[in-house]
Amino acid sequence: MQITTDQSVQRPPSSSSHSRTKKQAIDDFLADLSPWDILYLRGRIRDATIVLSGLQDLPPELICLILSCLSVQDFRACRLVCRAWATAWTQDSVLARACRNFFPGLLETYPTTPGRQLFSMAVKKRKKWQRPFSKYTWMRWNQGVSSIFRESTPPSALGPIPVDSWYPSLYAKEKLAWQPSLDRVIVDDLRTRERHRFLPPGGAMSGTRFRLVCISDQLLVMREANQPNRKIFIANLATKEWKTISLPGPFATAHAEAKTVGIGTSTGQIVVFSWGGKTTQLDLTKVQTCPPESERLFGGVANVLPHPTQDNVVFAVWACSRKILSEYIDSFCNQTLNKADFTHISFVVVKFENGQPVWWATEDIPNPRRHANKDCHQERYLGLSFACRKSDNCGSFALGIYRSQNQVQTLPGICYGCLPARRVGDWGAVTFNVLAQTFKHYEYRSSRPDLLWVGCTQPHLVTGRELLFVDAHLWNEDLLLAASTVDGNMRIDLHLQTIHPVGSGFSGEPRWAPIRLRDSAVHAARTRIFQDDDFVVVPTIGGVIMFEPSDSPSEGRPFDDFVESTDTPQPLDRWKSETLILIKDDPVPESPTGRNALSRLVGNR
Incomplete structure (x- = not known):
C-alpha cells in the first residue's frame, strides 16, 4: 500500500479542539474493532509506504519562481540530484525560463529551436572559456599575395608584401578589418579565409583618406580622415558598392548591425542609415534623454544600437549623473543637521521605431557607499x-x-x-x-x-x-x-x-x-x-x-x-x-x- 499526500489540497487550520475531536473519533473506531481486525490493521500500516509530495509535483510556475533565485551552475546542479528532480528541471517551460533568465535574447535569436538544445548550446560555449590554458596563432600583416586568405581577384604583386599597420583595426562577426594605408581597407574573414579589398569610389588616386569606424557581417563603415569630420563612407561587403552620407555634426560614435548603422555626433544629433532604405535624422526635441535634476556625461553624445533583425528599430543610450541627497543624524543633538551628496550614474535607453520614440527606460550603477558616515x-x-x-x-x-x-x-x-x-x-x-x-x-x-x-x-x-x-x-x-x-x-x-x-x-x-x-x-x-x-x-x-x-x-x-x-x-x-x-x-x-x-x-x- 502507498499513501501519498497531496499538498495542493486545502485543509482548515488545525486547533486544539479539532485535534481532540479527531483523536476521539479514532479511539471510538478502534474500540469497535475485534482483536483480529486490529492485527490486520497493524499489518497494513506496517507495510505501507508514505510518499510526500516532491519538487516534481510542483507546477512549473513555482519551479520557475525558484529558478529566478539560482545561478546557472546551481540550476545545473539541481538537475543532477535525482531522476525526479531532473524531470522537474528539464520541462520545456522551465528550460525556456532558464534561457530567458541566464541568456537574454537567446530565445528571440533562435525562436524555433527547443529550449533544451539552446540551453545546452549556451552552457557549452561558456564552459569552453573555463579551460586552464590557451593557444595562439600569429599572422603577419601582408598586403600582397597571401597563403592564408584567398581572393577572387588576386593583387598584381608576385608574392607576399609584409607591412606594418599603423592604424587601429576592427574585428566583429569573424571579420578582421585593417588598413595598410589611409586610402584602402583589407577585410579578412577568419572563418572562411576569404579576403576583400576596398578602395574609395574614385580609386586610390582620388586623394580620399578614411579611418575605420565599425563593421558588421554586411557593412564596412569609415569616416573621412580629415576635418570637418562629417562625411561617412559605407561599403557593402558582398557587392562592394559604396555609399556616402553627410552628418549634421562632427562624427563621434557608430555601431553597425546587419545592414543598419546608428551614428552619434559630438553635437548630440543621431543619424540612422539602412542599406537599401533611407537615412534618417532622429528628432530628439520631444525625448527625455536625461532624468530630472541630472546632467549628461561625455558631452551628451549617444551610442546608437541597431536592432539585429528589425532595420527600422534602434536604441539610443545616454550616460547621466545625478546627485542623491542622503540625510544623517548628528549624535550631539539627535537631529538631522546636514545632508551628504552622492553621485549616481544612470543609463537612459530610448527605443526608436520608424524614427519615433516608443519606449524609455533607465538603469543605475549601484552606489557602493549606500550608508556613508558623515565624518568620512x-x-x-x-x-x-x-x-x-x-x-x-x-x-x-x-x-x-x-x-x-x-x-x-x-x-x-x-x-x-x-x-x-x-x-x-x-x-x-x-x-x-x-x-x-x-x-x-x-x-x-x-x-x-x-x-x-x-x-x-x-x-x-x-x-x-x-x-x-x-x-x-x-x-x-x-x-x-x-x-x-x-x-x-x-x-x-x-x-x-x-x-x-x-x-x-x-x-x-x-x-x-x-x-x-x-x-x-x-x-x-x-x-x-x-x-x-x-x-x-x-x-x-x-x-x-x-x-x-x-x-x-x-x-x-x-x-x-x-x-x-x-x-x-x-x-x-x-x-x-x-x-x-x-x-x-x-x-x-x-x-x-x-x-x-x-x-x-x-x-x-
Missing part, C-alpha cells in the same frame, strides 16, 4: 567606460564597464566607517539586451587590484613595473581585461585576464601568454582587444594574435614582428568614452563658531 572624507571614484560594445551574439551590449577605486587603483575596502565596509567585487558591468529589452548587472573580483586606471589609457612614459589599464571587453558575461607593463629596457608586455562574474559558479580561466609589443610608448595605449565565441583577437602594429582556450599550454609567447619603417603608431581614433567620476563629495567642514552656537541652542532647549 575619503574620496571614492568610479572609472567608467561607455563604449557600448557588443557583449554576445544574442543582442546584448555592455552599456558600462566600471571600477570603484581611488584616483588610480582599486582599494580593498570602501571605508571602515561606512557600510558596506567591503565590496563583492571591484569591477562591474551593466548590459542591455535589445531583443528582450532587459538589463543585467555583473560584479567581478580581479586578482590585480594594483592595476592603474585614471579614466583613460596612458602610455608608459617611464620605466617601472606599474600595471597600466589598456582595454576591457565583456563577452558572454566574462570580463576580459588588458593591461601593460614595461621593464628597465623599455620592453612592453601586454597581459590579458579573463574574470568570471561573482556568484556565477564558474571556476577556472585560461592563462593567456603575455604579448611582447613594440618598444614604443604609444603602442600599448593604442591597443584594442576583441572577443567572440571562438577567439580573443589582439591586433598589433605588425600583425594579429588570435587566442583560443586550450587544455594544454602552447609553447613560447607571441612577439610583435616588424619591418623597418619610419612611420609612427597612430593613436586610437575614437571618441573619448572613458572617464573618472567622483562618487561622493567631501562634506563642508563646520566652523568652530557655528558649532559653539549649536551647543548653546541645544543647552537652552
Whole structure:
C-alpha cells in the first residue's frame, strides 16, 4: 500500500479542539474493532509506504519562481540530484525560463529551436572559456599575395608584401578589418579565409583618406580622415558598392548591425542609415534623454544600437549623473543637521521605431557607499567606460564597464566607517539586451587590484613595473581585461585576464601568454582587444594574435614582428568614452563658531 499526500489540497487550520475531536473519533473506531481486525490493521500500516509530495509535483510556475533565485551552475546542479528532480528541471517551460533568465535574447535569436538544445548550446560555449590554458596563432600583416586568405581577384604583386599597420583595426562577426594605408581597407574573414579589398569610389588616386569606424557581417563603415569630420563612407561587403552620407555634426560614435548603422555626433544629433532604405535624422526635441535634476556625461553624445533583425528599430543610450541627497543624524543633538551628496550614474535607453520614440527606460550603477558616515572624507571614484560594445551574439551590449577605486587603483575596502565596509567585487558591468529589452548587472573580483586606471589609457612614459589599464571587453558575461607593463629596457608586455562574474559558479580561466609589443610608448595605449565565441583577437602594429582556450599550454609567447619603417603608431581614433567620476563629495567642514552656537541652542532647549 502507498499513501501519498497531496499538498495542493486545502485543509482548515488545525486547533486544539479539532485535534481532540479527531483523536476521539479514532479511539471510538478502534474500540469497535475485534482483536483480529486490529492485527490486520497493524499489518497494513506496517507495510505501507508514505510518499510526500516532491519538487516534481510542483507546477512549473513555482519551479520557475525558484529558478529566478539560482545561478546557472546551481540550476545545473539541481538537475543532477535525482531522476525526479531532473524531470522537474528539464520541462520545456522551465528550460525556456532558464534561457530567458541566464541568456537574454537567446530565445528571440533562435525562436524555433527547443529550449533544451539552446540551453545546452549556451552552457557549452561558456564552459569552453573555463579551460586552464590557451593557444595562439600569429599572422603577419601582408598586403600582397597571401597563403592564408584567398581572393577572387588576386593583387598584381608576385608574392607576399609584409607591412606594418599603423592604424587601429576592427574585428566583429569573424571579420578582421585593417588598413595598410589611409586610402584602402583589407577585410579578412577568419572563418572562411576569404579576403576583400576596398578602395574609395574614385580609386586610390582620388586623394580620399578614411579611418575605420565599425563593421558588421554586411557593412564596412569609415569616416573621412580629415576635418570637418562629417562625411561617412559605407561599403557593402558582398557587392562592394559604396555609399556616402553627410552628418549634421562632427562624427563621434557608430555601431553597425546587419545592414543598419546608428551614428552619434559630438553635437548630440543621431543619424540612422539602412542599406537599401533611407537615412534618417532622429528628432530628439520631444525625448527625455536625461532624468530630472541630472546632467549628461561625455558631452551628451549617444551610442546608437541597431536592432539585429528589425532595420527600422534602434536604441539610443545616454550616460547621466545625478546627485542623491542622503540625510544623517548628528549624535550631539539627535537631529538631522546636514545632508551628504552622492553621485549616481544612470543609463537612459530610448527605443526608436520608424524614427519615433516608443519606449524609455533607465538603469543605475549601484552606489557602493549606500550608508556613508558623515565624518568620512575619503574620496571614492568610479572609472567608467561607455563604449557600448557588443557583449554576445544574442543582442546584448555592455552599456558600462566600471571600477570603484581611488584616483588610480582599486582599494580593498570602501571605508571602515561606512557600510558596506567591503565590496563583492571591484569591477562591474551593466548590459542591455535589445531583443528582450532587459538589463543585467555583473560584479567581478580581479586578482590585480594594483592595476592603474585614471579614466583613460596612458602610455608608459617611464620605466617601472606599474600595471597600466589598456582595454576591457565583456563577452558572454566574462570580463576580459588588458593591461601593460614595461621593464628597465623599455620592453612592453601586454597581459590579458579573463574574470568570471561573482556568484556565477564558474571556476577556472585560461592563462593567456603575455604579448611582447613594440618598444614604443604609444603602442600599448593604442591597443584594442576583441572577443567572440571562438577567439580573443589582439591586433598589433605588425600583425594579429588570435587566442583560443586550450587544455594544454602552447609553447613560447607571441612577439610583435616588424619591418623597418619610419612611420609612427597612430593613436586610437575614437571618441573619448572613458572617464573618472567622483562618487561622493567631501562634506563642508563646520566652523568652530557655528558649532559653539549649536551647543548653546541645544543647552537652552
